Amino acid sequence: MKSAPIKYHRATSVEEAVQLLSEYEPGEARVLAGGQNLVAMLNMRLWRLTALIDVNAIPGLSVIEPRGNDIVFGALTRHAMVEHSELVAKRLPLLSTMIRHVADRQVRNRGTLGGSLVHGDPSAEMPLGCLVLNARLHVHGPNGSREIAMEDFYDGPYAAAIEPDEMLTRIEIPPAPRHHAFMEVVRRHGDFCVLSVAVVGDQKDDGTWQNVRIGLGGLSETPVLAHALMEIAEGTTLSDEVIARTAAAVGNVIDPASDFRASAEYRAHLAPVYVERALKALRTCAPVVH
Structure with missing residues (x-):
């Protein structure tokens, strides 16, 4: 089975992605990152959308870097980047351990940290790891950026607490217990x-x-x-x-x-x-x- 016909947009900035999301009725457009969950849901016709907003061309969203005592992940950071990061292994060893349990190597090569968090599967490893590590999530929408504590990020299963015209841009994790x-x-x-x-x-x-x-x-x-x-x-x-x-x-x-x-x-x-x-x-x- 394949997805129903759908419009495709390729955004080159966060602002452009948010503008494109705002042009559709709430719930009719979604951000496409790694697509490991989203595309499967569309192909099975469990979701029906009018448009996809591809954000893979947006610069600066695929990084892992220290910022003060915190570690910052761009929302487009691939699972494989987390898996092979020496910084993550040294500073966030729980995340380094958990990432190896995520699906298989093909999925980790394409799937993104931000996509996993927004998808919100109750059994997924990355939402749990970010919750235990007290992550802070930054989302951007028409009214600017705001921060959401990981503990407040879900309204229910597969229901991230972000507006339809907002997108996750980065994840910040403070120093972890030893x-x-x-x-x-x-x-x-x-x-x-x-x-x-x-x-x-x-x-x-x-x-x-x-x-x-x-x-x-x-x-x-x-x-x-x-x-x-x-x-x-x-x-x-x-x-x-x-x-x-x-x-x-x-x-x-x-x-x-x-x-x-x-x-x-x-x-x-x-x-x-x-x-x-x-x-x-x-x-x-x-x-x-x-």
């Missing part, structure tokens, strides 16, 4: 995950853990930053007893659904198991020296 761990359950490598768990934290000299952040993917309509679990773990030595209590509380922060990959009951059963495993892996992770 320890990390990531685990996911997949039916086969590169498939959409059944569930995933990403954790970060800093272990102090006295053995206690600070800045603990726990993210859950594939277990609710959007990626979840599990504040209730973080409160249990924060300030402790992550003893086996604390980890067990943290894992036992996961049922209070998830709302899993059933699909062809797994039932809601199976996801709910696995969630505490993998939270426990991820926290134990965090506890043994060698610290990253920034």
Whole structure:
């Protein structure tokens, strides 16, 4: 099956892309970046659009660079760039680990970080990683630019909190905690995950853990930053007893659904198991020296 007939525009600046988006009724035009999700949805006719605005010719949107203590990613940064970036490996090792679980090499060569975030698949790795790492997203529209915290970026599944005439331009990630761990359950490598768990934290000299952040993917309509679990773990030595209590509380922060990959009951059963495993892996992770 192929997409229905559609108009194609190739923008050469952010302002031109926003202007083109504004010329169509809300929801009739979409930005085309890597197209790994969008084109598939159009070909299956799950989405019907009037126009595509290709932004691949816009300069300056495909970069990874330090800006003060933060790392800045252009929205057109390919997954493969993230995967092979020494800067990301050194400063954001969680993201460097997670990117290798994204689909397959062909998709990573073409797919973009910004496209994955805007698409908002609840089981995707990059939205979860950016959530755990406290990313800030910058979008540009007819009224200028604005910043959105990653935790506020989704109104629901596949529903980024940006206006139809806005486009994501860059992602900023602050300094990350020095320890990390990531685990996911997949039916086969590169498939959409059944569930995933990403954790970060800093272990102090006295053995206690600070800045603990726990993210859950594939277990609710959007990626979840599990504040209730973080409160249990924060300030402790992550003893086996604390980890067990943290894992036992996961049922209070998830709302899993059933699909062809797994039932809601199976996801709910696995969630505490993998939270426990991820926290134990965090506890043994060698610290990253920034």
